[in-house]
Amino acid sequence: MTLDVGQKAEIENDRAALQLWRSEHPDTESVAHFTPGPGIQRLNVRFDIDRLRDALDTALERVQFKGAIEDGFGAFSLTRRPGVEVETANDLSGLFHTRVDDSYEEVQREESVDEFAFTEFVPTFDDLYFKTVWQTLTRLAPIGRTRVLSKGLYNCNSWHRDPEPRLHVPIITNPGSLFVVNHHVTHLPADGSVYFTDTRGYHTALNGGESQRVHLVAALPQH
């Protein structure tokens, strides 16, 4: 194989770059913690993680996760439209945009949800710590649908964007559970922290661990 001058220069540059990159070892510790970045921030407010887990245990004695459980996705709602007892499949998901193939074109999925309509806390959970959490969140900003979302092991969401940001309160997690907004990715520890995720950007959540991940997720409706 003969190389021209330009190809020889490219090889030489790449060889030097590879030598440099291989001499540096990637950090493998910080990924087990939270790192803020564009679109993912941690709030000051903090909840009691033990009480969150107790609330989850009690809630699951009363209801089950709904959704494509076999695909690793489960949810139940903590808020509803006043008096509306039966939620629709769309209520558990809602409008989003996604790019699904090599056309790179955006497509819309599902139907718009009026987040501002979800003003009532589901009475089934009135006595649980979830209500305190929800009441506290409503002091921060208008809060829309508030759900408890479960993600099975080796599972990820679609790569999509939503009409509004979300607040996440991790309840059960593992270091392989990551949240990605555009080019920023971080683990969200379940220590009572509340995280702002700007899900108006492209995002996904994935669980690369070997146990279930459960978050309380509240929409931050946009006018």
Ligand SMILES: [Fe+2]
């Ligand atoms: Fe989303």
